[in-house]
Amino acid sequence: MSASPVPGAAPAPGLGRDLIALTKPRIISLLLVTTAAPMYAAGSPSIWTVLLVMLGGYLMAGGANAVNMYLDRDIDDIMARTRLRPIPSGRMSPQQVLAFGVACAAAATWMLAFFVNVLTAALALAGFYFYVFIYTRWLKRSSPQNIVIGGAAGAFPPLVGWAAVTGSLDIVALTLFLIVFYWTPPHFWALALMKQVDYGRAGVPMAPLVWGERETMYQMLWYTVILLVLTALPWWVGAFGLLYLASAIILGALLLGGILQMLRAARAGTPWSGPAWWVYKYSLLYLALLFVAMAVDRALAR
Amino acid sequence: MLMSVAVYDTLFWVAVAACAVAQLFILKAVFFPAPPPMAGPAADGRAAGRLRAPSRPLEMAWVVLPVIALVAVFVWAWQLRHASDGAPSRVSISAVLS
Numbered sequence: 001m002s003a004s005p006v007p008g009a010a011p012a013p014g015l016g017r018d019l020i021a022l023t024k025p026r027i028i029s030l031l032l033v034t035t036a037a038p039m040y041a042a043g044s045p046s047i048w049t050v051l052l053v054m055l056g057g058y059l060m061a062g063g064a065n066a067v068n069m070y071l072d073r074d075i076d077d078i079m080a081r082t083r084l085r086p087i088p089s090g091r092m093s094p095q096q097v098l099a100f101g102v103a104c105a106a107a108a109t110w111m112l113a114f115f116v117n118v119l120t121a122a123l124a125l126a127g128f129y130f131y132v133f134i135y136t137r138w139l140k141r142s143s144p145q146n147i148v149i150g151g152a153a154g155a156f157p158p159l160v161g162w163a164a165v166t167g168s169l170d171i172v173a174l175t176l177f178l179i180v181f182y183w184t185p186p187h188f189w190a191l192a193l194m195k196q197v198d199y200g201r202a203g204v205p206m207a208p209l210v211w212g213e214r215e216t217m218y219q220m221l222w223y224t225v226i227l228l229v230l231t232a233l234p235w236w237v238g239a240f241g242l243l244y245l246a247s248a249i250i251l252g253a254l255l256l257g258g259i260l261q262m263l264r265a266a267r268a269g270t271p272w273s274g275p276a277w278w279v280y281k282y283s284l285l286y287l288a289l290l291f292v293a294m295a296v297d298r299a300l301a302r
Numbered sequence: 303m304l305m306s307v308a309v310y311d312t313l314f315w316v317a318v319a320a321c322a323v324a325q326l327f328i329l330k331a332v333f334f335p336a337p338p339p340m341a342g343p344a345a346d347g348r349a350a351g352r353l354r355a356p357s358r359p360l361e362m363a364w365v366v367l368p369v370i371a372l373v374a375v376f377v378w379a380w381q382l383r384h385a386s387d388g389a390p391s392r393v394s395i396s397a398v399l400s
Binding site: 139141142143144145148149171174175178181182203205210211212215218219221222223225226229230232233236237238 | 313314317325327332335338357360364368371375379382
């Protein structure tokens with residue numbers, strides 16, 4: 001694939017760096033945690049299986065992110081936080097980005113189907129299609145439920161990890177899917193609360209723009225309540241032990257506390273952006289630590 | 303940790319009740335929405351024609367969909383635990399994974 005600079009482009013930081021930027025590596029790192037940890041929770045995979053699934057998962061998610069940047073190229077130029085991406089800055093053409101994204105997804109599908117199993121490849125590909133077509137193409141610009149339903153795309157990695165080890169799905173895998181699903185709205189709405197101007201300018205109907213700030217914060221609270229209940233369910237069915245349960249309770253209480261603090265500040269009419277930032281950042285750590293706790297719990301129980 | 307079946311069941315129903323209350327508030331926001339913000343980026347976006355009003359029937363469908371998954375997972379969990387009634391109060395991991 002040729003990636004010669006587009007005429008009039010901004011100074012190039014290097015093709016390699018741009019290709020990596022297209023995959024959004026910082027976001028993928030959390031997806032990889034929610035893929036790898038369920039693998040160790042489900043069984044005792046070989047290091048090669050784990051590495052293959054990590055590589056396949058990175059390529060699939062990276063491909064989806066690149067196609068997302070292709071489809072969103074018109075609004076990426078409007079929003080301050082996306083203006084420096086390879087397409088809006090003119091360093092890569094839209095066709096190059098689309099080709100890269102599709103190639104990544106195709107390579108990931110082949111790799112996962114050939115070296116792991118077909119169910120794993122099918123689930124990873126379903127996540128790709130969900131992200132590209134349901135979230136980016138359909139919901140992102142038409143519904144405040146964009147993050148809720150679109151969040152299902154980010155919930156596929158635990159299914160991928162589980163299927164890679166067991167070759168099937170069960171209630172624990174479904175619960176892990178729902179945990180990520182219900183975690184997504186509080187996480188992204190914390191960001192949306194702080195980036196309302198950007199989203200409004202780009203015409204993306206994020207919840208704060210449609211429901212208002214206060215209602216969005218309450219919705220974050222309700223989703224978090226369900227999330228915390230769901231995190232206890234694997235313990236209740238006996239899949240994980242007390243170490244996991246204690247971790248889930250402590251980590252969840254901190255998340256709930258952050259959201260309540262943000263709500264209290266909003267209700268008192270005092271600045272709430274500090275607590276909102278904290279919720280956004282902590283929710284990333286929350287999900288990573290929760291999934292690590294699952295793997296550690298199972299490793300110690302074996 | 304060994305607990306009686308009654309304690310496990312009570313915890314389950316408390317969890318279901320908490321989810322039901324939270325889910326009702328989630329549904330209420332879509333079925334009986336508050337008026338949109340009259341000032342700030344939302345109002346600016348609407349005035350400039352950038353923010354379209356979402357389709358109400360679709361919004362309702364989207365918000366009901368996760369409830370179905372949630373109910374399914376609770377029913378499945380209950381059946382799994384009570385499939386081995388009379389057995390030890392803690393379901394083994396092998397039973398879950400098989």
